[in-house]
Amino acid sequence: MRDAPVSLRDLERKARYLRRWVVELIYAAKSGHLGGSLSIMDMLAALYYGVIRVDPARPDWPGRDRFVLSKGHTAPALYAVLADKGFFSKEDLFDGYRRINSIFQGHPDFKKTPGLDMSAGSLGVGLSAACGMALGAARSGAGFLVYSIVGDGETNEGEIWEAAMFAAHHRLDNLTVMIDMNGMQNDGPTRDVMDMGDMSEKWRSFGWSVRDVDGHSLADIQAALRDASASRGRPGVLICRTIKGKGVSFMENNIHFHGAVPTRQEYEAAMRELS
Amino acid sequence: MSSSFRDAVCDALIASASDNPSVMVLSPDVARALRLERFLERFPNQYVSVGISEANMVGSAAGLASVGYTPVIVGFSMFVAEKPFEQIRNVVAYPNLNVKIIATHSGLCVGQDGATHQATEDIAVMRMLPGFRVLAACDVPQTKALVSDMVRRTGPAYLRLGRDKAIPVYSEIGSVSERGADVLRDGDDVAVFTTGTMVPYVLEASAALEREGIHASVVNVFSIKPMDEDIVVSFARRCRCVVTAEDHFIAGGLGGAICEVLCARCPSPVERVGVRDTFGESGSQDDLYIKYGLTPSDVRDAAHRAISRRVGG
Numbered sequence: 215m216r217d218a219p220v221s222l223r224d225l226e227r228k229a230r231y232l233r234r235w236v237v238e239l240i241y242a243a244k245s246g247h248l249g250g251s252l253s254i255m256d257m258l259a260a261l262y263y264g265v266i267r268v269d270p271a272r273p274d275w276p277g278r279d280r281f282v283l284s285k286g287h288t289a290p291a292l293y294a295v296l297a298d299k300g301f302f303s304k305e306d307l308f309d310g311y312r313r314i315n316s317i318f319q320g321h322p323d324f325k326k327t328p329g330l331d332m333s334a335g336s337l338g339v340g341l342s343a344a345c346g347m348a349l350g351a352a353r354s355g356a357g358f359l360v361y362s363i364v365g366d367g368e369t370n371e372g373e374i375w376e377a378a379m380f381a382a383h384h385r386l387d388n389l390t391v392m393i394d395m396n397g398m399q400n401d402g403p404t405r406d407v408m409d410m411g412d413m414s415e416k417w418r419s420f421g422w423s424v425r426d427v428d429g430h431s432l433a434d435i436q437a438a439l440r441d442a443s444a445s446r447g448r449p450g451v452l453i454c455r456t457i458k459g460k461g462v463s464f465m466e467n468n469i470h471f472h473g474a475v476p477t478r479q480e481y482e483a484a485m486r487e488l489s
Numbered sequence: 490m491s492s493s494f495r496d497a498v499c500d501a502l503i504a505s506a507s508d509n510p511s512v513m514v515l516s517p518d519v520a521r522a523l524r525l526e527r528f529l530e531r532f533p534n535q536y537v538s539v540g541i542s543e544a545n546m547v548g549s550a551a552g553l554a555s556v557g558y559t560p561v562i563v564g565f566s567m568f569v570a571e572k573p574f575e576q577i578r579n580v581v582a583y584p585n586l587n588v589k590i591i592a593t594h595s596g597l598c599v600g601q602d603g604a605t606h607q608a609t610e611d612i613a614v615m616r617m618l619p620g621f622r623v624l625a626a627c628d629v630p631q632t633k634a635l636v637s638d639m640v641r642r643t644g645p646a647y648l649r650l651g652r653d654k655a656i657p658v659y660s661e662i663g664s665v666s667e668r669g670a671d672v673l674r675d676g677d678d679v680a681v682f683t684t685g686t687m688v689p690y691v692l693e694a695s696a697a698l699e700r701e702g703i704h705a706s707v708v709n710v711f712s713i714k715p716m717d718e719d720i721v722v723s724f725a726r727r728c729r730c731v732v733t734a735e736d737h738f739i740a741g742g743l744g745g746a747i748c749e750v751l752c753a754r755c756p757s758p759v760e761r762v763g764v765r766d767t768f769g770e771s772g773s774q775d776d777l778y779i780k781y782g783l784t785p786s787d788v789r790d791a792a793h794r795a796i797s798r799r800v801g802g
Contacts, residue, residue, distance in 0.1 A: 276557070324555070325584050332555060336579045339548040343580055346552020346560075353513075353534060356556070373576075376545035383540070 235294040251291040260435035270300040273328040284340025285365035286321040301329035338371030348389035367399030382421030396458035429454030501636035547576035554586040566592035566608035582618040596736030603771040613741025622646035623714040627688035634662040656689035669712025676704030680724035694788035730795035739763035758798035760791035
């Protein structure tokens with residue numbers, strides 16, 4: 215079921231405290247990917263509070279909308295959202311994330327964690343899985359919608375473009391993808407590592423309905439998501455301009471925090487900024 | 490009756506789709522090459538055109554399985570097992586999704602297309618995946634029986650087939666043995682374990698051995714994983730020497746799997762017939778089997794060597 219509408223102010227407040235959880239989670243586990251988890255938080259908050267139809271009391275409800283975090287290394291952001299929505303407790307998440315015998319793996323495992331719809335971690339394949347779900351819904355008439363978040367670095371993968379062809383060919387208008395355009399990947403700025411050129415134009419030329427969005431404007435993201443689901447005949451993609459490490463000044467656009475764990479001083483400074 | 494692996498697959502898929510509306514066939518632009526047209530005509534809504542994009546095909550199959558479908562991937566072994574292996578590992582095997590892979594063109598029997606199309610290591614890689622069933626069919630009745638059986642069971646499975654011509658071994662198969670292996674010939678002198686397209690050649694070799702007064706057991710191990718270890722151990726114990734024969738590398742395939750069982754439970758002399766750490770080439774199946782040592786006489790020679798290594802003669 216879709217949640218009751220959340221005011222923009224509440225949504226912004228949620229996104230801020232969920233960013234705190236992400237920093238706490240990665241600091242406690244002493245491992246994880248901060249920068250990307252912070253850059254997708256507004257996209258996730260926009261999706262999960264007012265757009266996607268899911269039910270924490272029935273995580274396996276067959277009619278639920280599906281979400282695939284194709285850039286699976288940013289699982290902390292998704293775990294924080296799912297905990298906040300009540301799929302599991304925050305305490306269990308903080309006790310378990312990246313630890314032995316836990317349901318909270320370093321990368322999403324949908325057979326272990328309630329609220330996940332697909333396992334991911336190997337870049338590229340999550341979007342393919344989302345395509346399969348969308349095709350299944352289209353063929354069966356099940357009526358659920360499918361969402362996915364893909365990294366801009368992840369679009370280096372050939373499989374992303376195989377999936378892009380596939381979704382357009384099969385007219386999967388029940389599929390909406392958000393690209394996290396934070397401009398950085400593991401080895402540096404995306405334009406230096408593998409320059410993808412005009413991202414919007416690429417998706418447009420593959421036959422997708424494209425919307426350019428400020429990836430930190432919750433109102434804009436929600437409006438674009440609703441608009442994309444309503445358009446017929448083509449899959450939709452939101453090219454979301456984001457900032458890696460968004461919300462913590464010294465982590466923003468800092469490649470060091472793609473995979474680094476903050477020191478105690480950095481952690482405390484981040485907590486102050488996100489309070 | 491048809492003697493082609495391809496036609497057998499099409500017949501079996503039609504039968505499976507008739508019983509099970511969740512069956513969804515995916516093929517990477519080889520549906521015509523595999524003569525699936527009859528399936529496409531009857532079940533257009535249970536076929537997905539994926540183009541030449543094997544990675545996305547496997548990922549999409551995982552997505553379909555996650556929402557209740559039974560995806561059946563059909564294509565050449567090299568391109569449905571080995572090319573998208575990482576996708577199979579991470580989004581099919583790891584989440585244990587109900588995806589089936591039917592792989593034709595396995596091994597040197599591919600023939601004239603040459604080494605790029607001859608998957609001689611697919612058993613080795615596929616049997617490394619936890620929870621994956623790895624099967625091989627030797628002829629038309631076994632292909633039909635195993636396709637139907639794999640679709641009926643839940644869980645990921647890989648079925649290995651030859652390219653086209655299938656030499657008849659079984660007259661018919663009512664139901665697939667739960668043991669995963671069929672004893673095709675019984676004898677006390679040497680136990681020969683084989684699978685897939687090599688089965689008829691091993692039967693021919695065993696007939697020649699019989700004329701020499703050597704009584705061979707022939708066991709068709711159609712389920713390489715899970716493997717019925719008890720049947721392997723019981724025949725090794727009884728015959729005290731073993732031959733394995735397969736159209737695959739001797740490393741990692743059936744021979745490797747049998748050795749893993751025997752070294753733990755019944756150390757025995759084992760002679761492995763198969764491809765030896767080299768790539769194939771273009772040529773007819775017969776010429777390739779001669780050059781790379783996969784003929785009935787190679788099996789017979791291996792049996793002699795195995796018998797000569799028996800402890801106590």
